[in-house]
Amino acid sequence: MGNLLGPISGAHVGAILLLALSGLVLIILLILRGRKGPSPPIRPLPAFQDLQDEVGRAAERGETIHIALGSGGLNGEDAVTSLAGLQVVEALADVAVSYNVPPIITVGDPTLLPLIQDLLRRAYERRGLLADYDSGRVRFVAPSPVAYAAGAANVVAAEGVTANVVAGAFGAEVSLITDAGARRDLPQLAAAAAPRAIGALYPVTDRLAVGEELYAAGAYTTGERRYLSSLVAQDILRVILVLLILGAAVVALVGG
Amino acid sequence: MSRLIKQWIPVLIAAITGLVVLAGYLIPSPLLIYYRDRLIEWAVIVAAFAFILGLFNILRVHGGRVVRLRQGWFYSLILLLVAMVAWVPPVLYGPSGTPTRQMLDYVIGPLGASLAALVVFTLALAAFRLLRVRRSAGAVFFILVVAVVLLGSTPLMGLEWLADVRDWIISVPGMAGMRGLLLGVALGTVITALRVFVASDRPHSEF
Secondary structure (H helix, E strand, O other), X not given: OHHHHOOOOHHHHHHHHHHHHHHHHHXXXXXXXXXXXXXXXXXXXXXXXOHHHHHHHHHHHOOEEEEEEEOOOOOOOOHHXXXXXXXXXXXXXXXXXXXXXXXXXXXXXXXXXXXXXXXXXXXXXXXXXXXXXXXXXXXXXXXXXXXXXXXXXXXXXHOOEEEEEEEEEOOOOHHHHHHHHHHOOOOEEEEEOOHHHHHHHOOOOOOEEEHHHHHHHHHHHHOOHHHXXXXXXHHHHHHHHHHHHHHHHHHHHHOO | OHHHHHHHHXXXXXXXXXXXXXXXXXXXXXXXXXXXXHHHXXXXXXXXXXXXXXXXXXXXXXXXXXXXXXXXXXXXXXXXXXXXXXXXXXXXXXXXXXHHHHHHHHHHHHHHHHHHHXXXXXXXXXXXXXXXXXXXXXXXXXXXXXXXXXXXXXXOOOOHHHHHHHHHHHHHHHHHHHHHHHHHHHXXXXXXXXXXXXXXXXXXXXX
């Protein structure tokens, strides 16, 4: 962090610690509280609503879906974005194995490869179908973002997929992948955090999760309490931040 | 015992490693900084091994396609041949040797640039499709803003005033939207990382 962003001042350290500690306390409190009460309500997000239904549709046609996780890996600044994309795979793995339509998952950083292969393998193991597991469904395409996008576009164009899901670390090059999907009139679901990727994805699909919505993928697709609780913690922190920014703006205005 | 190894050991390693690295950036203690740097070095070594795994994955996927003569097998064959040849110059002449640099400058660089140039066309096509399939106020507004920003960036005679409009769009509503977006992303990043720290999110363990 210090190497990426330059030296960190005392004020920055205080702000980061405060944010991390409040987030930590909120998550723990909400998890403990959530064990008893009903699940917290969440607003609908079109990007993730029909995700599991797409797997069902793919099964009816005897085909599969493609999930592109972008060029992020586990050891760079996109690590957490990639982990958020991973939640999509985690949510779909069991459904896909139940329907016997394992998704084709493409990655642009090989550090994700063993993690996703393991997620898929565990889904097979849970169903007692370990013999059917094929590690070749998870594919490392290329380390360069544009080359990755071109390779993933080829999977969409040539491998008989019935839906295209992009979720993870992308730039504007994501339009190469979605263009391949649009040419085949595939339903496309997208979630991205980078502004360049969002700009490229907006014209392609109305099932788009923008910015922090990507990190809500686990909550929407699995409905698990641990994800829902952290989503609520995220919302509370956001409201506090907005109030702080508004307060600072008012103080600056009044103070001249 | 097996449950302990498969479930809790990976969770503990991830949580402790994450906390040590984070603390090493925030607390100026020489001991923490030493362990932070060692852990990051290990991560780089593990990532290098992951690239070897990635290469085997490519060989397996494309080798299978060539052997079974599936659709696109010829391109897979070319990819395999190139993968076999591309490591020769760096091994024989080093990563900064002339043949290696020539391969990067005259083959990989131009190929990457030409692929990147394609992005412009796919973006333009996406905008055209947007008007065809989603005729909403938002879509029209999006296209209008894109057109103003693009035209405002060109040195066309008589359109100089558009440059001011473009600058205003980028620096006022554009910047405001971007900051809101980045704040949300930062919060999402912190919460997702904290979930791994408190073992609420465990993609790396057999839970």
